[in-house]
Structure formats: C-alpha cells, structure tokens
Amino acid sequence: MWKDRAALALVLAIAFSCLVPLKTRAAEATEVQFRGADSGQRASNAEFLWNLPTWAPRPVVPADNPMSTAKVELGRRLFYDREMSASGMMACATCHEQEKAFTDGKRVPVGISGAPGPRNAMSLTNVAYLPVLTWANPTLTRLELQALRPLFGLHPVEMGMNGREDQIFARLGADPVYRQLFAAAFPKTRGAINLTAIVRALAAFERTLLSFDSPYDRYKYGGDANAISDQAKRGEALFFGERLKCGACHSGVNLTDNLVHVARPRAPAVFHNTGLHNLDGKGAYPSPNHGIREFTKLPADEGRMRTPSLRNIALTAPYMHDGSIATLRDVVRLHYAQQGYAVERGQEPSPLRNRLIGGFEISEPELQDLLAFLDALTDTGFVTSPALSDPYMQVN
Ligand code: HEC
Ligand code: HEC
Structure with missing residues (x-):
C-alpha cells in the first residue's frame, strides 16, 4: 500500500x-x-x-x-x-x-x-x-x-x-x-x-x-453497397473531397489522424488548431483551454487539440473541446465553412488555424448530404451492447 x-x-x-x-x-x-x-x-x-x-x-x-x-x-x-x-x-x-x-x-x-x-x-x-x-x-x-x-x-x-x-x-x-x-x-x-x-x-x-459496426462500416469495409443511402454516399464524397477537406484530418479507420494499433504501435499524436477561436486577432483561445501550448509553452501551439474520432458523432453533442457548438449542422456551417467564431463576428479568421481550414461554400442540400454521412457513422450495436452496459442494472 x-x-x-x-x-x-x-x-x-x-x-x-x-x-x-x-x-x-x-x-x-x-x-x-x-x-x-x-x-x-x-x-x-x-x-x-x-x-x-x-x-x-x-x-x-x-x-x-x-x-x-x-x-x-x-x-x-x-x-x-x-x-x-x-x-x-x-x-x-x-x-x-x-x-x-x-x-x-x-x-x-x-x-x-x-x-x-x-x-x-x-x-x-x-x-x-x-x-x-x-x-x-x-x-x-x-x-x-x-x-x-x-x-x-x-x-x-x-x-x-x-x-x-x-x-x-x-x-x-x-x-x-x-x-x-x-x-x-x-x-x-x-x-x-x-x-x-x-x-x-x-x-x-x-x-x-x-465500435466497428456502423452502416458506413458495413458499406465501406463489409461489402454491403446498400448499407447507406445515396444521400450519405454524396456526403462521403463531400467529406473526403477537395473543397471541405474533412478527411484530411478525420482520416482512416477511426476518422482521426491519431491511430495506434499493433501494426503501427508508435504512430505519433497529432494536434491541430481548427481556428475555432480568435479572441485577439492573434489566434488566442479563451482560458483555460489553450491546447497543447499548456505543455509546450510555444505560442504557435495555441489552440492545438487532438483530432477526435467522428465515430458515433451524431450521439455525442454538444461538440468541440469546450462543448460550445450544439449541433453538427453548426459545426459545419458556423465553424468550418466560415472558419471560426471570429468570422461569425465579422473579424478575421485565426492566423494560427491549420492551412487545411480555408472556409468553403456549402448549399443546404449538400449540408444535408454531409449530415447523412455523419449519421451513418452511428453504431447502434455499440451503444446497446450488454457487454458494455451497467452490470448493476442487470439481473444476473
Ligand atoms: C486540420 C484538421 C481538421 C480538419 C480539416 C477538420 N477537422 Fe474536425 N476537428 C479537428 C480537431 C483538431 C477538432 C477538435 C478541435 C477543438 O475542439 O477545438 C475537430 C473537431 C470536430 C468535430 C467535433 C468533435 C467532437 O467530438 O466534439 C466535428 C463534428 C468535426 N471536427 C467535423 C469536421 C468536419 C465535418 C470537417 C470538414 C468540414 C472537419 N471536421 C475538418 C481537426 C480537423
Ligand atoms: C465529471 C465527469 C467525468 C468523470 C466522472 C469521468 N470523466 Fe473521463 N473525461 C471527462 C472529460 C471532461 C474528459 C476530457 C478531459 C480533458 O480533455 O482534459 C474525459 C476524458 C476521458 C478519456 C480520454 C478519452 C480520449 O478520447 O482521449 C478517458 C479514457 C476517460 N475520460 C476515462 C474515464 C474513466 C476511466 C473514468 C472513471 C475513473 C472517467 N473518465 C470519469 C469527464 C469525466
């Protein structure tokens, strides 16, 4: 002891x-x-x-x-x-x-x-x-x-x-x-x-x-061409496409560039500033959340966070490190399309944002396609699996 x-x-x-x-x-x-x-x-x-x-x-x-x-x-x-x-x-x-x-x-x-x-x-x-x-x-x-x-x-x-x-x-x-x-x-x-x-x-x-059994998993890896809707397929193309570039960071099997497994046990951790906040024109985030700058003390690391997985993302609102965005629609429309809250207020986007965050136009039907894709990442078996549930609630 x-x-x-x-x-x-x-x-x-x-x-x-x-x-x-x-x-x-x-x-x-x-x-x-x-x-x-x-x-x-x-x-x-x-x-x-x-x-x-x-x-x-x-x-x-x-x-x-x-x-x-x-x-x-x-x-x-x-x-x-x-x-x-x-x-x-x-x-x-x-x-x-x-x-x-x-x-x-x-x-x-x-x-x-x-x-x-x-x-x-x-x-x-x-x-x-x-x-x-x-x-x-x-x-x-x-x-x-x-x-x-x-x-x-x-x-x-x-x-x-x-x-x-x-x-x-x-x-x-x-x-x-x-x-x-x-x-x-x-x-x-x-x-x-x-x-x-x-x-x-x-x-x-x-x-x-x-969690590896979402409709998108069955479509992409399981060979079931009908596991997701055409709308979700269009959303997939947008997500991984050149205009939105989401897939550049939310990449690979877990939809994050942070991935370690037996075949790549030492893959590095990756942190990005998505330009969410820009309080002072120099990219400042509200205290106490300054990203990995808190550890490295480097001003350039202000606001850099680990890329979250987007698996089951439709179930995990509200969003972002500070929970400041209530819906996926607003994550796309308010944040990524416009490049952060400063732009929403009519100010410049953060100079510290990752170069992949460049803003984009997105139509209402396209937004719905993208949301249908994000919905297809929900694994209902995972969130109802008895093996992962509260043992105190189960009658043995
Ligand atoms: C430069 C890398 C990068 C790109 C490009 C990117 N993301 Fe992100 N994403 C991140 C990081 C890092 C966070 C966490 C940021 C934070 O909370 O401050 C995040 C957070 C999110 C979240 C919230 C996750 C949660 O658990 O709260 C969603 C949803 C999301 N991104 C969707 C998208 C979509 C949709 C696109 C394309 C329009 C996109 N991302 C483009 C890196 C990126
Ligand atoms: C009061 C709410 C709360 C409780 C209780 C709690 N957590 Fe968390 N958990 C959080 C928050 C908030 C974060 C994000 C922490 C951060 O970024 O500093 C987190 C993050 C995590 C992460 C990191 C996930 C990732 O993607 O990196 C793990 C793992 C985790 N918690 C496991 C646990 C375990 C195990 C327990 C019980 C011993 C626990 N948590 C209890 C709120 C909680």
Whole structure:
C-alpha cells in the first residue's frame, strides 16, 4: 500500500503539473508503476477474444497489463460503480454514458464539488487506438494513467477521491463480489486490491469499447453497397473531397489522424488548431483551454487539440473541446465553412488555424448530404451492447 501511495503521488505530480522539470520525473514514475510502458506491446493477448471484424486493426495492449475476461469484467464494475466517488453518486459512467457513445450530453461536466470542468467529456469509442488521451495532453499516453485523473484530480475535481485511497481499498475489500473479481483478474498478486490493479482493470475494460459496426462500416469495409443511402454516399464524397477537406484530418479507420494499433504501435499524436477561436486577432483561445501550448509553452501551439474520432458523432453533442457548438449542422456551417467564431463576428479568421481550414461554400442540400454521412457513422450495436452496459442494472 505504501508503494502504491508513493507511486500515486508521483503520477499525480505528472498529471497535474505542466512544469517542465517534472517531465523527467514523469518518465521515472511511469517506469516504476508501468514498466515498459510503450514497448513490447505486440506480444500479449493473442488469446484474448477481441470480437473484431477481420478488416479492423487489433489494438495495442501494454505488456504489463494483458487482457483477460476477468479483468475486463472487474473494470466494467469499477467503471459503473458510483461508490468510487467521494459523494457516492458519481461513476466514470456518469460522464461517459453508453447510450451517448460514452459522453454526457453536457457542454462541460460538473464534478462532485459542483464546479464545472474546463472541457467537454469525450467519447470513449475505440479509445484503445489513441496515441495520447484527452483533448490536448501530449504526455498522457496510457489509459492506466488517465484513469487516475477523474478519480483523484484536483483541477478540476471530478470524482473527488484524493486522500481517500484507503477508503476505496477497504470498501472494495469488504465486498465479496469484488474480492472474487480481483482474485480472478490478478491471480499473480492473489487479488491484492490497490491502485495499480484498479486502473489496470479500468483500462482493460476501456480497451473493449470497440465500435466497428456502423452502416458506413458495413458499406465501406463489409461489402454491403446498400448499407447507406445515396444521400450519405454524396456526403462521403463531400467529406473526403477537395473543397471541405474533412478527411484530411478525420482520416482512416477511426476518422482521426491519431491511430495506434499493433501494426503501427508508435504512430505519433497529432494536434491541430481548427481556428475555432480568435479572441485577439492573434489566434488566442479563451482560458483555460489553450491546447497543447499548456505543455509546450510555444505560442504557435495555441489552440492545438487532438483530432477526435467522428465515430458515433451524431450521439455525442454538444461538440468541440469546450462543448460550445450544439449541433453538427453548426459545426459545419458556423465553424468550418466560415472558419471560426471570429468570422461569425465579422473579424478575421485565426492566423494560427491549420492551412487545411480555408472556409468553403456549402448549399443546404449538400449540408444535408454531409449530415447523412455523419449519421451513418452511428453504431447502434455499440451503444446497446450488454457487454458494455451497467452490470448493476442487470439481473444476473
Ligand atoms: C465529471 C465527469 C467525468 C468523470 C466522472 C469521468 N470523466 Fe473521463 N473525461 C471527462 C472529460 C471532461 C474528459 C476530457 C478531459 C480533458 O480533455 O482534459 C474525459 C476524458 C476521458 C478519456 C480520454 C478519452 C480520449 O478520447 O482521449 C478517458 C479514457 C476517460 N475520460 C476515462 C474515464 C474513466 C476511466 C473514468 C472513471 C475513473 C472517467 N473518465 C470519469 C469527464 C469525466
Ligand atoms: C486540420 C484538421 C481538421 C480538419 C480539416 C477538420 N477537422 Fe474536425 N476537428 C479537428 C480537431 C483538431 C477538432 C477538435 C478541435 C477543438 O475542439 O477545438 C475537430 C473537431 C470536430 C468535430 C467535433 C468533435 C467532437 O467530438 O466534439 C466535428 C463534428 C468535426 N471536427 C467535423 C469536421 C468536419 C465535418 C470537417 C470538414 C468540414 C472537419 N471536421 C475538418 C481537426 C480537423
């Protein structure tokens, strides 16, 4: 338990500080807790049943946290467990609801202290394929580490469990179901209940949040020419075409240029400024969201965010890192076609915007085509799958 505490302190130091000297400590801490974090990940899990279609790539899994059915089941319970928060009212699933493709439908979420967070809750669709996690943090490379933030984070307070680790361990240890699940998931440590085990189980569950069965998947990869409408096909052509250029960043199997899988385990993270905000004519974004500039301190990195996947995008409103756009129609019409809010106000577009963001004309019928395409990215099986749903709601 002591070791766990020490590691937690280090990990929290990385997670909540942007100070440069901490970068070296970050590397150390990651090593202590998760040896070989980003290496040798291909070996594990040949035997785990991923249930992926043949054309879908296999996710990378850290060598120190191989997948197992028992671990995934434990992770699912923890993910839906409201007692994992100081109020007893907030689970991971409170902000990541399955029916909304694991988002919360709010502009920004409110943590247990009542304070709103700075950014929109992200979809967890195919989160296993991301090189880095959250909107704009180039250093957060592992789901195991990410899980500590909502549980223990102070900026913002989400689940508010900082300083209550012993309470978590005691509660879980007193529950025979959990005791059994920890023992099955972590036989080598004889089911020891500690933070490492908790975040490993959560991450294993998150790696099963796999969505590859939208109508567009069936059309594009499954050989079913009729799986989407002609309207959606016209929208696809617009999306990937020269005028709109959406597909330049929302590319590949997950409709994002951020993609890691077994055949490309070290693909880099990619961040872009889409010109959403331009407060001062120099491209400033409203505080506290300055993109990866918060980490790099480079003015040119102002507003640069990780490209989100557009899978299940019709279910995840409101949109953008700050949740400032209510509908997909407005993402296209107000933001991309016009190049951001400044232009909406009659000012110049951001000088920091990516050169692919150049504005465009789009007619009403074309807009409807594009929206039909975005709708075809919805995987209803994913958002209703019992394997991913709340185990506390199910009659066993
Ligand atoms: C109070 C709401 C809230 C709770 C509770 C919450 N999250 Fe999140 N989650 C968010 C927000 C907001 C973001 C975006 C964070 C950012 O950009 O800093 C996010 C981002 C993520 C991401 C990154 C997704 C991506 O595409 O990079 C993962 C993974 C994640 N959360 C998992 C979890 C897990 C696991 C738990 C429970 C231990 C949890 N979340 C609890 C609101 C929440
Ligand atoms: C230069 C790369 C780039 C191009 C081109 C681009 N996007 Fe994006 N897209 C991003 C990034 C980065 C974000 C997140 C930006 C933010 O929140 O500030 C984003 C966000 C979005 C979102 C909101 C996602 C969410 O989860 O909230 C939608 C929807 C979207 N883009 C659709 C499109 C469409 C449609 C086009 C073409 C008209 C397009 N994008 C062109 C990079 C790009």
